[in-house]
Amino acid sequence: MSRHGSPDWTEGPPRPALRIATLAGAALAAFATVSLALASFSTTTTGGPMQFTTKRIFPGPRTTSPHDLRDASSGSEANASDPSSYAGDNLTYTSAGNMASGSNKYLEYTFESARPGGLSVSSAQFNFRLASGAIILPGNACFWLQVYSGGTLIGTHGSYASAAGCGSGGTQQTFNIAITEVTSTDQVNGLVVRVYAWETKGNSVTVDMATVTGSTPYSSFTAYENQLADTSNGTTTTAWSLASVDGTTYTSASAWPSNAPATTNYLKLTLDPSIPAGAVVTSVTLTNVWKPSGTVTGGALCYYLESFNGSTSLGTHGSSGSPLRCQGATTNVTDTVSLTEVNTVAKANGLVLKLYYWINTACGGLLQPACLKSVTDQSQVSFDYYLD
């Protein structure tokens, strides 16, 4: 009620409401004034859109050593491949000591770093082929394993109580263990698989193959081991002889021919770079570190090489008349050979190299110095490629 006794709605806006309305009006006016004062013209123009897409695989070198090595130094080819890389080739590795269940003795495989980094990996698996090492009354060879990447344990498969695989007696049996924890090529490169193997009668274990296979979005691959550590009898480490310059060498089975090379006498290296289809191969380079097995009296051990795509010759580097290199002393020499003829994915993936060695003086005959062997510390091929 108002002071005059009439209803409020008959008196118009009360004084507080008037004040609020006045203030609001003033504020609005001030805002409009300031806005007008600060306003100025502006205009825009646009560019694009501009799409950027990166290569699926960046350019870079990927190095691998041939794990398939054939030695024809005698004139007939013999398989001198990495015993752990291929199944069914009668080349195996037998543990240095016995391996009983619960002994915590293991065979530890370190795999090569041959894949381009940063790619996803699917269907990774560890392929292990083993049998009892006992010749008489063998037990069964069993195993469980751990997977390490960058020194970190990333997966465990099985246990002594629950084997990841168990063979039967002395018959080699292959087990393909899915290692789904391996999801990128960064993990595959340098992957370590520690296999706790045992023989049910406490004997040694013989391994025919230990590889890792898988697929990137662009190709499938096989990773080969470059080093095996065996703790079954102390710790012995066996590096694949051609993988690195480390003093672990491959000595040819026989001495090389006298005076001139022969196309029947060679070391044959077969590469498996697993380069994706559609990639652009920009360079392929062989690094060969070698020496003669002894000082060559009055001459040197020489070689030249020939590249093949499978069995099709691609080119030669050096010749019998112009060796790629001759070395008479027992010190390592390093040859870096650019294989420019290997310029496609097909040629790279099917690359075979034959190295023809010979003693460039008469040797091995009556009153002649003995012919010598070659000692190879490293044969490594670098494949430089990218994938758009």
Place this chain on the structure above:
Amino acid sequence: MLRAMWRPFDLVEPARTRKLLATAAVLGAAASIAGLGTFATFTSSTSASNTIASGTLSLTAPFSRLGTGASAIAAGDTMQRAIDLSYSGSISFASATLTTSASPSSNLDTDAANGLQIAIDKCSQAWTESGPPYTYTCGGSTSTVLASRALIGSNMALSNLTLTAGSTDHLRVTVSLPSSADNTFQNLSSTISYTFTGTQRAGTNQ
């Protein structure tokens, strides 16, 4: 009865009061204007017309390669694209900025350190283009418009532009993927849009 229909303002509800007041105000104003004519007498006057027209501010890009992307790039790659900024209105500019955005986006544009970088320089005359892939040479003098930085940004200030009405700045936009971009940058894609904004010069006496 008549009294009942004619209710004083202070006896009606407030909303209706406001409507009545507004109506009265409008009627009053109309009456005043009419009255001016009705009650006019002889007068004498002189007049001067004064037309005040605002100018125009216009920023255009009569030539642009910014719509040309790049595929299968690798770390260390550089992409050059030219664009002419034309100040075609009647008012000069005080400043210009660039805003960039990405859609779709990827690590290419979100990683400020190792992702795509941008730099802009200006040639005093039109760039000489070759390619594709496009590269440019300047027959005159060059100056830096935007120093190298991460590609994505808002209102990035552009320097050394002419900005004068009627003139054109010849720009070269250089986008690069640093060598530090590692394998995680493989197989990525980003689409970048560019918006150049010009603001008028300060007001002056006219």
